[in-house]
Amino acid sequence: MRTKPGMKRRGTRLWSSSVVVGLLLSATACGGGAADDGKVELSYRIWDKNQMPAMQRIIEKFQATHPKVHITIQLTANQEYWTKLQADATGGSAPDVFWMNGPHAQLYAANGMLLPLSDSITSGRVKPANYPEALTRIYSYQGTQYGIPKDFDTVGLWYNKKLFDAAKLAYPDDTWTWQNVADAARKLTDPSKGEYGILAPPFNQENYYDTIFQAGGQVISPDGKSSGYDQPATLSGLRFWTDLMKAGVSPSLKSMTDTYPTQLFESGKIGMYYGGSWNAIEFAKNDVTKNDVDVTVLPKGAKRAVVIHGLANVVYAKTKHPKEATQFAEFLGSKDAADIQAQTGAVIPAFTGTQEAWITSMPQFHLRAFTDQLAYAVPFPGSKNTDAWQSKEAAIFGPAWSGTKDITAAAQEMATAMNAALREEQ
């Protein structure tokens, strides 16, 4: 790569012309924001292709009453959604309105990336009472609301009726406790036939978060500053699962890593599965599960509890059109928008009273179990940098689930790691 003396001038000219081209390109890229006829261009970023038609219909309905606003959907694949959003928000070019989830809510709110929606609430255009209280709380940070709930999911006890019949056991119902689960799991297990009583993977939302709350424990302290993993109640919520693993009534952790638990349940050889409301649509299509399985509320521990998680629509703090973007976010949280979502069956809309369409969409399953549990639902735990500690859970708990480490030691290790991560946040 040596440069001949005579080439220097040409090089300089090329250099400067490429700068000019670059500037021109960036100028056109930024020019899309405000057209001169008063039209407002908004972007709305989502990650689920299946929900795109419903979102498009909501947009059309909104545009009908707001003729000057034009909204474009940006569909980003789930795996790269957060990486891309973070890069865009850092560069100041995030979409005007976008989907937010629980683990990332405080990260974006605390760093001033989200527009406060206090006005929408004080003016009465958005009523928090219209959404499950635990869900609204996920998107509130230091007393300010930053997101309007879009949809939600809870966890239920899915069970295989055929296997229960074969073992002459009564189906699980709302009287069940942890003890019933352990007993039934033992009776349903028959390794020679490859049949197991339950799936006990180390998943947080579907498994141990629920039992931790049922045991009266906590994952994170209410002030968000310390871990709850060193509390005895939390430990007993974890131990519920490691005891099941130890008893050999669940497939091994390796099996559940190689084949996703949902698929194992769909093979028809598993008695019980703590699965989400989101599994219903898939189970309704599968040949084994469409007739053989049903669902009920989660069994009781020291008390009743279930984790609730759901998405919210949020507005970017640096949007060029805060007024129109907020109006659109409000509309996304309205009953009209919820009704459109309910018809698709893909998610349970968050707006209270619109869930009936979803519940009746698959009559073969007792889907009401998922909404019945709202009365005692606990928000999905999160902090300012949820990923920093949550991503460590599986790695630390894995050995306890495989039986190579005691769960007491693992919980202590997790508490230490989590407290260190939480200190970093402050």
Place this chain on the structure above:
Amino acid sequence: MVTPMTIGLMIFYLWPVAQTFFYSFTKSGPFGGHTWIGTANYRALLDEPSVGQAVANTLLYTIIQLAGIPLAVLLAALLNQRGLRGRSVYRTLYFLPVVTMPVAVAMLWRWMYNGDYGLVNQLLSVIGVQGAHWASDPSVALYALAAIGIWMALGYNMVIFLAGLQGIPATYYEAAAIDGAGPARTFFRITVPLLSPSIFFATVLTVINSLQMFDLAYMMMSTPGSAAGTANPALPRVRTISYLFYQKAFVEHDLGFGAAVAFVLLAFILVMTILQFRLQRRWVHYA
């Protein structure tokens, strides 16, 4: 004509390298903004047990990858035999994994490696062997991953060696035949030494590629529903340096620490490559 390329190199390679080096001494906020913290990231790196394990994993993976080179030489020599029919068919077949997306390859192998329903264990059960959970057992997962790596690189190395073999004058082989040398002797005394520049080239590339191993490992470890494959019990024994970098920088949002990890990797590759260029004088013959 060199200048535009140099500019491109500066803007897209050297400048980011300099920035990364700077960031490795900072603590950055999740949305930009950073504070200078000196060598704290590097000191934390020494304290973190996962770093040492990642370095060990990466080195072991690289060493196993090198075993693929003799295999490729052998295959190339076999394909180079005079009068072999369908040579281009073989060449295409062996080259196919090279041009297939690593993500697709990893997904396919994950299915084959499935401990309960996978093809590999089905085949093993025919000869009465109970196979492992190849992609989730901590004691075998790295070897299973390395096997895919070798399979993927085989075609590339083979094509390089085929080209090298075709550059060896036939007269050497004729002379060896007249002197009464057998096929094995010919291979080790004529083919290998005259192929050594190609072997050296392939070795350097293999080491650099293996040290940067990310996509295959990431895809093989990933499970739906868990960030960056952390739910896989085999992850601690498979996580490479690049994987650790990804996890720290993009999952845990610790960009400064991630930058420090990236620099450790760069230093590693530099040292390894310099070492190889030093050692080549002893065994590479430029005819």
